[in-house]
Amino acid sequence: MTTEPDAPPAFDVDAVAALARLALTPDERARFSAQLSDVLAYVRQLADAPVESHGRIGQGEGARLREDVVTPSLPRDAAKANAADTYAGFFRVPPLRE
């Protein structure tokens, strides 16, 4: 689904928090709804900008890749040193499904 630049759909803080895997308190939910509606009203001015003919600048512009060869990486013990829980050389996480 796409939307006209000047008419984005209404802001639903619960749906977006779920997408972002972010638990919010009831207070945060109420406060963010009001504050972010203000911010979104402010950014809506971009619909009026004369952007034709300048292209766009996205993330990664100018980045260069190194040759695709294997190089030494972080040792396993160092990679695990900050983990909450490990098992047999892996990070242990709760089951996705019981």
Place this chain on the structure above:
Amino acid sequence: MTRWSVGETAEHLRAGRTTSLAVTEAYLARIEALDPYIGAYLTVTADLARAQAQAADARRAGGEDGPLLGVPYALKDLFTTAGVRTTAGSRILDSYVPPDDSAVYAALCDAGAVLLGKTNMDEFAMGSSTENSAFHPTANPWDTSRVPGGSSGGSTAAVAAGMAAFGIGTDTGGSIRQPAALCGVVGMKPTYGRVSRRGMIAFASSLDQAGPIARTVADAAAILGVLAGEDDLDATSAREAVPDYAAALTGDVQGLRVGVLAEYFTAGLDEAVRARVETAIDVLVDAGARRVEVSMPDVHYAVATYYLIATAESSANLARYDGFRYGSSSHAPGLWERLAETRGMGFGEEVKRRIILGTNALSAGYVDAYYSRATQVRALIRAEFERALESCDVIVGPTVPAPAFPRGAKMDDPLAMYLNDIYTIALNLAGMPGLSVPCGLVDGLPVGLQVMGGAFDEATVLRTADAYERRAPFPSAPAPLDTASLAPIR
């Protein structure tokens, strides 16, 4: 000796009048006495500092020299330091000990600089006041009831208060230049890609850049010379050769075309700040520079553009904090519940606000209206900078619209806080270098002149600011703190 510039410190060390260990002890003593009231540091690395100072003294005794050899500094807690806790100002990383050094810290170690500690910051560099730290706020050394600016407020306050000879910050939308202006020190954001970001915890990857905070422009030039350069382990680091920045500081601006950006002098700029900046421009003109009027009619879109692009990128970058591989974690039984609860507990309010804003900007149904549109406006703003720089060599204006505001004044109004960066954000979108140099006091509080230049032309930006500073030296130290009358901040 805690008021010496980097250049003066190196000169005293070179002449054998003192040692790095003695200078380091002086800074550590000052940190112990003052920092409870300023809150610039999150971690003071006293033992490491003494060891690095002794190593620097040994290198000098062995005949080595260098602009930062044996000079103590403060590092924003966004740069990883192997074996030293690195928090990004966040509860979610409050016990994180990195396995690797960031490129910036490694370069400073190679240069023999002495790490005094890791400094306070707005969480993940998201903020303009250093009040969004999960640990404690930082006070402005010129008036402890006011903010130091942010997000690199710990490093700037440390330099201003004589608790480090120089500092390192990061600037995604003004986070070096804005606190530098509010604390009365020099702060520079180099060109995007000029300094490697390996090991610099990511906020908005198309905007983030590391840079120096110092008491003089010459110091900033010397530090940038150490930091700048290509890094094979940062795909965005630039290959352009690094010029001799110190050699560019000739003091000569004869014939230099100084572009005065009309849109940075309109409504919203404090009249007293305007007067200080106009006086600073007159100093450059009296020195032989030529004043040129320039205009960027669409630069007013910068703040809105930034708060879509930066939040979108941060929502992606901060997705890595799951609490499984590093960082604090909840104990909820299910995978998705634990993930959401870990992030909900570990991130502060401003970080959550920005993740939601950015996730919204990237989500189906919104991406065209918000994120894609913002990438187009960003290209428009860069084109306006490039066009303006056809008629001038540097662009100047205020760094901040007003002096430092009281702590707590803008915490409930995110949009008002975001607008504090109105004069710094556009340069990040354009990817070009800029610097703030102190240009006077307003009601006893410092404000800054911002000098901006073309991509990889840091040398001209530094030359301009240095020429100004030579002719209008700033009283670089705030009045001594009366600690007996202050309550500890941490």
